[in-house]
Amino acid sequence: MPVSKITEPSESNKISKGEPVIIIEHLFKSFGKNVVLKDFNLKVYGQENVVVLGKSGAGKSVLIKCIIGLLKPDRGKILVFGNNIPELSPDELDKVRTKIGFLFQANALYDSMTIRENLEFPLRRHWIGLKQKEVDKMVLEALDNVGLRNTLEMMPIELSGGMLKRIALARTLILKPEIILYDEPTTGLDPVTAREIDKLILKLQKKFKTSSIVISHDMNCVKTIADRVVLLLDGICYAEGTYDELEHSEDEKIKQFFE
């Protein structure tokens, strides 16, 4: 089960998956003497949900921040739709980013803006010349997707944790990305709300046919969402497989995550 090369999805996943949308090859990233990623490899296919599992500080968030270009790796390739992220110019990177959504762990909603303004912001930045009527329609559609149309003129501070997560998800989806990166989407939520968010992520993934990388510690979330689970351990892709495959693994390092 342990792997060190580029991982392939299981046969069951291949049926509904197309070409690889993200290819990570020999990725290295360190902070001073702390080597976080060492020769990490991964492929993510079209419409596939990959959950990256690992201990705190294992480098899971570093991995997705490298994919979106917030962090620059020391070495290695990160191909997103064939574009090598570390080598792109800022303008090229911005273009690729329009195809990638990123849901932050703490939501990262702009707290000085209303929910409407939060959702309008990416639209106004990317689709210049969009009429107000069209913007309104897209904003309301995004809010309908997460069931929070009534929050339009509210400020983020007026909403609960679960509602904020839904709004952040709506903002992530508003540009209709083809890939979504989730950084611990259920952290800090009560179990009931966390399950609602899991279901919402799955529903929206099916609706928009997106590919996802989900960082999570929450095993319920992993079980619900994952088409494939990747175990990030000691800076490498230690194991990969479906939830059931990893759950029944005899490897001690893998077993500790499922106990």
Add this chain to the structure above:
Amino acid sequence: MALIQDIRDFFDETGSLTKFAGNFFTNGLKPRYEVKEVLAQSYSIGYKSLPLIGLTNFIMGLVLTMQLRPSLVKYGVESQLPVMVGIAIVREIGPVIAALIFAGKIGSSIGAELGSMKVTEQIDAMEVSGTNPYKYLVATRVLATTLMLPILTILGDGISLIGAYIGVNINSVTSLHLFFIQVFHSLTFSDLIPAIIKTFFFGFAVGMVGCYKGFNSVKGTRGVGISANSAVVLSSVLIFVIDLLVVQFTNLLGLN
């Protein structure tokens, strides 16, 4: 060893700030121009600072006049009070007081706002949504502070002179018309121009330091407080350093 480390940290910080400021000219001024955001920031930074700057400059004009009077009376040149106060306010006190108040109010506010955005990943969110945060957050605020402080200084100077007029009238009677004729007859362009030009540099320094500290905020909410505080301290020191350099430079040009 601690001293060596402090010196090294100082040069690291100076280099980092210089690089951050240099980015304003190499990156921040290129299209796409954020005109709407510059106007919004100018309104927020300029209009909202006016009451505080006006009040402090008014008091400064009043107090300065009351403090100068006894010395001038002693030498029998009390009639020169409007001239002396006018020159002091326009050349030095008006710009520096306005800049220091501006640093306290706006520098800290920018440092705290951007610091808070940094620690809550709002700046990262902006970047991943394809918006250059330096251009959207930094360039707009620095432009607004650079353009607004000279305007605030001119208005502050005017308010300060009204304070001075009231100060003059506490112990004697001078008409407003006569007071301002005396003040403006004593002022030349070499008094006004360097005084106004240096406020552009003051404004740039306040905006840039506030943004730099906010952008480099770490350690959560405590870091936000540190950013706001150090933005005020550093920009206040820079105001005096810039003032010193401008005075030396204008001396060299024979403008003083």
